[in-house]
Amino acid sequence: MCLAVSGWLPGAARYAPVVKRLGCIVLVMGCGFQSNGRDTPIDGNSPGLDAAADAGAADAMPDARVCFGSGLVQVCLARAPGPPITYSGTSSLDTSRAASCTQTAPQTGGPELCVIAATSITVGGTLTVTGTRPLVLIGADSVSVLGTLDLSSTTSTTPRRTGAGGNPGQPLCVNPAAPENDNGGAGGGAGASLGTKGGDGGTGDLNNSGTPANGSARGGVASAALGAPALLRGGCRGGNGGDADAQHRGGAGGDGGGAVYLIAGNTITVSGDVFASGAGGDTTPNTGGAEQGGGGGGTGGMIGLDAPTVSVSGHVVANGGGGGGGGALNGGTAGGDGTTASWNTRAASGSPGTGGTGSVAAGAPGTAIKLVDMLKGGDADAGGGGGGGGLGIIWIDGKLDSAVMMISPAPAPH
Secondary structure, rough: EEEEEEOOOOOOOOOEEEEEEOOEEEEEEOOOEEHHHHHOOOOOOOOOOOOHHHHHHHHOOOOOOOOOOOOOOOOEEEOOOEEEEOOOOOOEEEEHHHHOOOEEEOOOEEEEEEEEEEEEEOOOOOEEEEEEOOEEEEEEEEEEOOOOOOOEEOOOOOOEEEOOOOOOOOOOOOEEOOOOOOOOOOOOOOOOOOOOOOHHHHHHHHOOOOOOOOOOOOOOOOOOOOOOOOOOOOOOOOOOOOEEEOOOOOOOOOOOOOEEEEEEOEEEEOOOOOOOOOOOOOOHHHHOOOOOOOOOOOOOOOEEEEEEEEEEEEEOOOOOOOOOOOOOOOOOOOOOOOOOOOOHHHHOOOOOOOOOOOOOOOOOOEEEEOEEOOOOOOOOOOOOEEEEOOOOEEEEEEEEEOOOOOOOOEEOOO
């Protein structure tokens, strides 16, 4: 059986739906909810819905509503939320697995969502979230992040990771214009753009020492900032650096940060950390990276907070990654991943390669709140540096109650 929600009762409970007709259970912009069909643990790290819900226990719960969200993201569940969920210790969650979710839900024009719902949700330890679907956490009463909820993307870690919902591709992201290839020094890749514009890649082969013999090698060109979102989506990937030749490839662009939306019937409390920063632009190491262009940094992702009261005393961060350094006789180093706990500082720029003669180019630093300039990669006789990645988006539906805010970028309240 399906349910279509076409409005909200004025003056009634905040999430009470007006039912106009039968059809299918709706997530704002589309139909087709998919439950995981499991009443045992949702995945190896988190408890699932209690089987008693199927026997009518949901009616006895403190809050038997099934529709949640007052703004950008609104979700109607297949059934009322189950018992409280707590994440403790160090754990991970892969949203690509439908079994990791209470249910999956579509977005018109955007990626499918992984929804986890309970009467309350608490992140007490460190929960790292990867996968193709953005994450939505729904607490009928509350959502509390006392530890770390991390959807950042990384180049510096082993293995590298992409935060859940990062790199949604076109048309949600606009690819930077590619840099020029040149065996005397290729152009650097541009940083990606989302909430703010990324930086252009640096110019390579300023001394025109290589081929093609048409002067210097232009760096990649960043797209414009993408403006206010219409749905939940992750950050965008930086542009690849230019190649010196078929054996000397440019550095890969950094991945965009992930996407998460917290929805609570009463309160959201963040005394810990919520991270969705982008990865640094990469490089090819050693002689394999000779004369390459550095990769551009990825953007921060998207973090949404929706409750009548939103209290933040910890970090909420979606910063952009730094650009990779240009190659000389050796490749440069990767740009730093977008900052997290150091929320108001930039990610480090990648260092240029070593060896040879002439100038070498560093990548650009990343972005943080009020630090969105000087994002162009360095120019050089050798390979150009990668541009820095733009900021992500912090979206708030509800009253933000925070005496001291460690939030980057600046939140957009609604």
